[in-house]
Amino acid sequence: MTELSYHQFCPVAMASEILGARWTIVLLRELWAGSTRFNDLRRGVPRMSPALLSKRLRELEGRGIVERRLVRRNPDQFDYVLTPAGQDLGAVIMAIGIWGQRWVETAPTLENTDAGLLMWDMRRNLRTERLPARRATVQFIYSDQPDGRAEWWVLHLPDRVADLCSVDPGFDVDLYVRCDLRTMTAIWMGLDTVPRARSEDRLSLIGAEDVARGMQDWLGLSPFAAYPKHA
């Protein structure tokens, strides 16, 4: 998409020359969601090669959409943050996501499960203030996933964004969540709910009952979960 211009003055075409490149919109979604570090971005776009990620970031920087900023004067430590122009793309990302939530069929969507990506998204949107304890550990177990992708620990510590581990950090676990990955993905996307899945035995919650009962509440959902499928 570099020199392949549409040669149209229409602003839709001009903008599409930037946004239409492969991976760009998905990357922007991850930046918009809040990731700033290179390896954090990689967790949000795990199937994008680091070479291409680096290339896209430089393109977006050249377009004034992303700013590359030193972290604490540490050389070789960079934050990638959206400029005002990049933040304004939030309206585009929202419009695309809302349309996708409304009109893309759920079956192919739920073929694209990815435990690491789901946990990475969920961790970011946890409403930790709705967790009863000042400190809590929740272990997710995806019964259908292979070793290394099946067990995840989410640690909520006071005054911090939640931590995510794929190896046992050794803390006492307040709640064990066990289900298959599709079920958890569907819940996150607003296509299912914790109470329904639990009552239908697709989801098992073991541990502190108050944490279990509040799960639909403290588990933040996808930014698009609230938009219903088309009638």
Next chain:
Amino acid sequence: MTELSYHQFCPVAMASEILGARWTIVLLRELWAGSTRFNDLRRGVPRMSPALLSKRLRELEGRGIVERRLVRRNPDQFDYVLTPAGQDLGAVIMAIGIWGQRWVETAPTLENTDAGLLMWDMRRNLRTERLPARRATVQFIYSDQPDGRAEWWVLHLPDRVADLCSVDPGFDVDLYVRCDLRTMTAIWMGLDTVPRARSEDRLSLIGAEDVARGMQDWLGLSPFAAYPKHA
């Protein structure tokens, strides 16, 4: 973009697999603007090959975004119209266009002038009810364009959408509009105005003075003209 999936359940990624293919957004803009016939669509995306246009239309049909509909039971005569899912993409197109109008630099945009495309867009948005005469012919002359692309006639007849010709239809001309193509493009995009261009001698209007005086009014602008550049 056919089988190259992002493998992400995020609705932004799922939607982008459809919308991210080259030319797709530009084509959707033309459908959204109201073109339905194959050759009308071609006028809105003149640099897209007919083979690719046909392919994209079939893809969009397969996705439930476009419906292919027989014209008056005439075999081999088809209308391509947006389904409800396709109409909902209007929000995406608007968001992209508004962002483009706000943030894409005007200099590269105005490199992409195209007289045929501009006239095609302008013809569609003419506010013929603001034209004083029940019938009016306006001739546009682009002084910097080669033969065949320099002269255009817009015919307003009662109770019809305006006609566009690139050869002299032979009617009496009510107003001659002469300027270079950049000036007219900038006016259409809301980056300039008829009175300003006229007062600065970049635009010459000759003919019925009431039609000339009302031009900024009866000349409809781009759907994005009203959105100002970023501060």
Next chain:
DNA sequence: CCGTATCCGGGGGGATACTG
């Protein structure tokens, strides 16, 4: 007027390895 068929080239980007 409404597309289809075919050919062919360029380069985008996937994969992997590697370095400061």
Next chain:
DNA sequence: CAGTATCCCCCCGGATACGG
């Protein structure tokens, strides 16, 4: 941790010509 470097394949899509 934060990217670069490189290779190479594949497929997208531009161009052109042609059929109904």
